[in-house]
Amino acid sequence: MTILTVKEAINQALVESFTNDKNVILMGEDIAGGKGREQYQGTQDAWGGPFGVTQGLLTKFGPERVRDTTIAEAGFFGAAVGAAMTGLRPIVELMYVDFAGVCFDQLMNQAAKMRYMFGGKQNVPMVVRTVVGAGFRAGSEHSQTLYSLYTHIPGLKVVAPYDAIDAKGLLLSSIIDNDPVIFMEHKRLYMSKCEVPENLKPIPLGKGRIRKKGKDITIVAIQRMNLFAEEAANILVDEGVECEIIDPRTYSPLDEALLYESVKKTGKVIIIDESNPKCSLASEISSLISENCFSDLKAPILKLTAPHTPVPFSPPMEDFYIPSTKKIIKSIKTILKY
Amino acid sequence: MNIDQNKLKWIYKKLFTIRFFEEKIKKIAKEKLVPGYLHTCIGSEAICVGVMSALNEDDWISSTYRNHGHAIAKNCELKEITSEIFGRKTGICKGKGGSMHISDFNKGMLGSFGIVAAGPPVVLGAALQEKINKGSKNSVTFFGDGAIHNGAFHEAAGLAKLWDIPMLFVCENNGYAEATATDWHLNTKNLSDISRAYNMISYRGDGNNVFEVREITQNALNESIKKNTPIFLEFKNYRFSGQYEGDTQLYQPLEEINEAKKTDPIKIAIEKANDYKLSSIEINNFKKQALDEVEEAFKFAETQPWPEPEDSLNDVYVNYPKNLILKV
Ligand SMILES: Cc1ncc(C[n+]2csc(CCOP(=O)(O)OP(=O)(O)O)c2C)c(N)n1
Numbered sequence A: 001m002t003i004l005t006v007k008e009a010i011n012q013a014l015v016e017s018f019t020n021d022k023n024v025i026l027m028g029e030d031i032a033g034g035k036g037r038e039q040y041q042g043t044q045d046a047w048g049g050p051f052g053v054t055q056g057l058l059t060k061f062g063p064e065r066v067r068d069t070t071i072a073e074a075g076f077f078g079a080a081v082g083a084a085m086t087g088l089r090p091i092v093e094l095m096y097v098d099f100a101g102v103c104f105d106q107l108m109n110q111a112a113k114m115r116y117m118f119g120g121k122q123n124v125p126m127v128v129r130t131v132v133g134a135g136f137r138a139g140s141e142h143s144q145t146l147y148s149l150y151t152h153i154p155g156l157k158v159v160a161p162y163d164a165i166d167a168k169g170l171l172l173s174s175i176i177d178n179d180p181v182i183f184m185e186h187k188r189l190y191m192s193k194c195e196v197p198e199n200l201k202p203i204p205l206g207k208g209r210i211r212k213k214g215k216d217i218t219i220v221a222i223q224r225m226n227l228f229a230e231e232a233a234n235i236l237v238d239e240g241v242e243c244e245i246i247d248p249r250t251y252s253p254l255d256e257a258l259l260y261e262s263v264k265k266t267g268k269v270i271i272i273d274e275s276n277p278k279c280s281l282a283s284e285i286s287s288l289i290s291e292n293c294f295s296d297l298k299a300p301i302l303k304l305t306a307p308h309t310p311v312p313f314s315p316p317m318e319d320f321y322i323p324s325t326k327k328i329i330k331s332i333k334t335i336l337k338y
Numbered sequence B: 001m002n003i004d005q006n007k008l009k010w011i012y013k014k015l016f017t018i019r020f021f022e023e024k025i026k027k028i029a030k031e032k033l034v035p036g037y038l039h040t041c042i043g044s045e046a047i048c049v050g051v052m053s054a055l056n057e058d059d060w061i062s063s064t065y066r067n068h069g070h071a072i073a074k075n076c077e078l079k080e081i082t083s084e085i086f087g088r089k090t091g092i093c094k095g096k097g098g099s100m101h102i103s104d105f106n107k108g109m110l111g112s113f114g115i116v117a118a119g120p121p122v123v124l125g126a127a128l129q130e131k132i133n134k135g136s137k138n139s140v141t142f143f144g145d146g147a148i149h150n151g152a153f154h155e156a157a158g159l160a161k162l163w164d165i166p167m168l169f170v171c172e173n174n175g176y177a178e179a180t181a182t183d184w185h186l187n188t189k190n191l192s193d194i195s196r197a198y199n200m201i202s203y204r205g206d207g208n209n210v211f212e213v214r215e216i217t218q219n220a221l222n223e224s225i226k227k228n229t230p231i232f233l234e235f236k237n238y239r240f241s242g243q244y245e246g247d248t249q250l251y252q253p254l255e256e257i258n259e260a261k262k263t264d265p266i267k268i269a270i271e272k273a274n275d276y277k278l279s280s281i282e283i284n285n286f287k288k289q290a291l292d293e294v295e296e297a298f299k300f301a302e303t304q305p306w307p308e309p310e311d312s313l314n315d316v317y318v319n320y321p322k323n324l325i326l327k328v
């Protein structure tokens, strides 16, 4: 066991995948960074992307497989589709998920529909790594999560790890998966640490994780919200409340069975998601549970989400935007009254 | 070129204000006194001030996340800019935008965008509106060398030319797009060549010489209106600032930075003061005024109230049921 940050875990998964399969390549902006196209040297490997996640890869695997791109997301996302169909396993970076719009067509219409529309003859084994999340004082165009935007689209798989184990294990799986996978990394989780076994195996996509066992209420926590869910659960222990925390980890495919099993036991559910509320993961999960666990439910399903606004910049407003431990506790108490 | 005395004073004062403002931002960023990402524009002063000096107060512009210089040169209130960067209620965007989105519509700013190349199409729209309504406001979009690669720029350029829209595409070629040098990301030697594909007139100029920037812009505005056509301008300068405050800038070689210092836009402007019969006393006066104004703005900002958390619920729509916005 070693203690790894999420950032290190992702870097390890990339290195292992590059080592295991020579068809794995990486394309993105400022992976290397530097100067002097002719000599191709200089201060290469300066950045590793804005969060330094890919640092060292260029030196290890060379510029043929680790490619700095221009600010041309539609171009290199489309290239990833073609490369994936013909034999490579491209990983492409969308520096912030907020930039989705400039290259969405390549995912929504090309990557996602290639297999289906052309009769199931071709696969598109590509991974989009992207950075999501509020709480960084990064304003409206660098703080969104947009989970549901991708989850909505048939043909795309969507993964969003919370801790370092899941980050590594799920990324390993995403890279060997034969479908296009959107792998969402939360900027406020990069530095969070946990123990990761040396020879961690790929963690299958579509399997949720019970992060805490309990019998009184099911908390479905979306990515960073696991942090606050755990805080809330720990506080509530003192009041004799046993919360069960479930992290779905992958939103498409979603581990519905795990959710239903938990609800069967607790009869009460709260879903916590820092995304906007309308047509969100929270509303999707809520509707699934109400359809499938109607007779088990002892209280209305509660959703705790951001308001229907863009992410504001100023700290008091952004803190209000993100569901907090305090709000979670309050909401749980409301449900427990039933 | 003859310059009216008031304009000349304005130019010097703005150059100094931008430089001092950004230096102050760098300082407080180090002390972690302000939240969020900060993209300063040390090295861009001559382009910001030179272009804006050729514009009318209410002309349209768009800017980017690296907008402090544009906003200051567009005569946005310095106190409001600073207050916004501090995230306060009296900020230019009421604390909703932050440093990356400093923009005042009432001063002709259509927006400061966090998405690379989001500006050109929006300014194209404003220019289209001016054309349709036979308005007289000029339209200018600012973007960087890195934005050249983005489809939004190309699509706007193609449409502007096709529709005979008078507007200026102003590309600041500061040598870098984040950590990636221009010679790393582009095969085209002159960025202005790119516009030729659209049969668009283009000019290049020294982005460190405020008077050259001003003259090229003035001429381009006149030509653009006369010929009813968009024009592309490339101004070459150097990004002394990192991509953002906190960037180690390891990829920028020291020799390169030192070389660029020889043509620092502020230094060049001071050297040229003589040509315009400004004494060093006058120059020092401008400096002092600028510095005072900057200090005052920061003092103001620090003492401003924070927004209320619920203020975040306003301004999403013009008209929408309030109870449907808050969902917590
Ligand atoms: C569509 C999009 N892709 C990537 C980014 C991340 N990013 C922010 S600034 C930047 C570099 C832009 O360089 P340039 O256009 O030269 O402007 P400069 O910062 O030098 O003024 C990049 C890649 C972004 N904001 N938007």
Ligand SMILES: [Mg+2]
Binding pocket: B144, B145, B146, B172, B173, B174, B175, B176, B177, B178
């Ligand atoms: Mg640049």
